[in-house]
Amino acid sequence: MTTFTALTTLDGKAPAEALGAAMEGLDPAPTGVGVFEMEDGSGLWEVGGYFDAAPDEVALALLAAAHGARPFAVSQLPEVDWVAHVKRELAPVEAGRFFVHGSHDADKLPEGRVGLLIEAAMAFGTGHHGTTLGCLRAFDRLLGAGIAPRNVADIGCGTAVLAMAAARCLPDAQIIASDIDPVAIEVAEANLAANAMAGAVTCVTAAGFEADPLARRAPFDLVFANILKGPLIDLAPAVADHTAPGGHVILSGLLTHQAEEVGAAYARCGFNPVASDEIVDWTTLVLTKSG
Structure with missing residues (x-):
């Protein structure tokens, strides 16, 4: 057609x-x-x-x-079978211990890696983009440093690949994923089912933290927010309100030249920088809340 x-x-x-x-x-x-x-x-x-x-x-x-x-x-x-095209073009992504792949590459999972299946038809948030890749690498480094969050929120979750990464590595943690788009929540739940993780993550449609399940579970000791500069700055006070003292936040969706402004907004809300990772034009920030 x-x-x-x-x-x-x-x-x-x-x-x-x-x-x-x-x-x-x-x-x-x-x-x-x-x-x-x-x-x-x-x-x-x-x-x-x-x-x-x-x-x-x-x-x-x-x-x-x-x-x-x-x-x-x-x-x-042009008339293109986009799913077939994506299957050909999207090679598996390795980010520290994580191996993000489609079902067509399930047999390529290296021994000892954490496999995360994202189907080609759900390509947004597969890990190929510098923002998602940066978040996975940042989370891998926190885990490697012995940090084991027990209460995790993935804000603007998209495919929920970050929430799934947390669920795979933190089996005793409570994990909740939210997105303003109800279609994204449907995709997130489908991905959880495809990974035999149904029920491992609570998925809610919400703008930021504006849902009762998020309010009830706060404060979180790890918050992922892979969105855009403007919403990240707007969310800074709410992230501070919903993050436990000493908790970490992993922020992305930022062009590198935007990172300083976003970091400053979070500094005003009581966060201190831990790490910054640049991948091509994109930056991922890791911060910790004072106190």
Whole structure:
């Protein structure tokens, strides 16, 4: 089936969300609309739609003008079996003791490694991105230093690969994973089942810590937050409120030039730096709470 995309950028979350909502009324209607903050530090937001038929470019031009967006770029995507493509392209990832792989590479698990199965169709959060890889490496180093958290939260969990890593290595710990996107929670639960870990992690749909299960389990002695600069800074006071004194946080989703600003926001909330790891353009921070 032929797929068309229409993409544009504009300044500000609210205008971007308004444009995304307006796209739903197009004829032909998009099969899906996405609104995302760009990760290049520009402050721009990307709005995109997918269509089964060629979109009305005049209507798109009018929407862009009405919402102060750049003109839409319309493209026709080639017909590709993306799952098969991802299976070919996504080799297993090794991060310290962790080995993240698809089912097609299950037979390649090295002896003594902690295997984490993420299917190719659920490619976001497989460990290939520098942010997830950085978090896994940081967690591996904490474990190697003899730190064994007993109460762990994975905020913005995506595929829940970080929560699963914790569950594999900390069998006596309580682990909870949250994401603002209910689809991500469905993916997380599917991944847990695929890894024979159903029930090992509590999964909840929530923005940040805004869910009763998170409040009841706090304070945590390890918090993963692999999201973006803006939400990480906004979450700093809540992370401080929900982290035990002496507890650790592993933060990522940061371009390297953003790390200092995020670190400063957490320092103001009582966190001290432990480590910083750069992978290509991305940085992972490890901090500990004072007290």
